[in-house]
Amino acid sequence: MTAEFGLGATLDLGPAEVCAAHPSSSCALPAPVKERWHPLRGGLLNLYRYDDEVFAFEHGRLLLRGNNGTGKSRVLALQLPFLLDGEIGPHRVEPDGDPAKR
Template sequence: MTTALPEPLRTRWQPLRTGLVDLFHYDVEEFHFRDGRLLLRGNNGTGKSKVLALTLPFLLDADLSPRRVEPDGDPGKRMEWNLLLGGEHPHSERLGYTWIEFGRLDPTSGETHFRTLLCGLKAVSGRGIARHWYAVTGQRVHHGPDAPAEGALSLVDATGTALSRDRLVEAVGGHGMVYDQAKTYRRAVDEALFGLGEQRYGALVDLLVRACCTPSTSTS
């Protein structure tokens, strides 16, 4: 049974879907937003916080450091742990992706427009994150047994293996750009979704990171 993809309902950009490929304990996982909101339910330890840590605001921020990604800011929880699982993964290297899709309606024509942000990460035992890259594309991510729509983007090949950076460049083609530097990627994200400029965009992302990654405290 094929689940229909969510469609944008507003003229402003809104998140529609987010997903992980070969990250944490996930092979290929996808989560749908409803009216721009995402509800994750499950028992403690099932990975709800990890999904958020690896998607938003990380895909707006593009900073791999634990102080920006991890909810508790623990410096010991380096990004490579999310791939190699502290040595518990059966392979000594692993390549994965995190992605999020935004959509909007054109106020004049009513046509739908999409932007997908993604980050590819390769970790190697003893080396940490050996390489990482980012992309902004107008394609919609598609994974599954049914044939993808024309122009859709699959982050895995026919064998289920996550795409290397070079193969991603080929897959994105003329629909977007792949970036190796966080700064140029952040600029592209701002231009694609917000149009705030470097300083205002940086302030927005800093606010989101503080809101998501500041440990809660209690008083007695």
């Protein structure tokens, strides 16, 4: 699939990017390719600035790119505590640990 941007710019998307860009489409769930655990996808639903976002991992890795202030650190801060220990208290989901931002 090809995504179109302004001024005629395009970007070829692989299967993971297509599913991440269109989570409501009929994308097959990712299948593990290793015996060892690694993340396949993660998501945020009605949390912070994210209404319904799915982040597809490629071979257990996630690349987040964007300008300053777009929420890259926030995505990791919101997902990692839940994945690692299930605790999502306010003191765990602030990326820089600043209690004034809670």
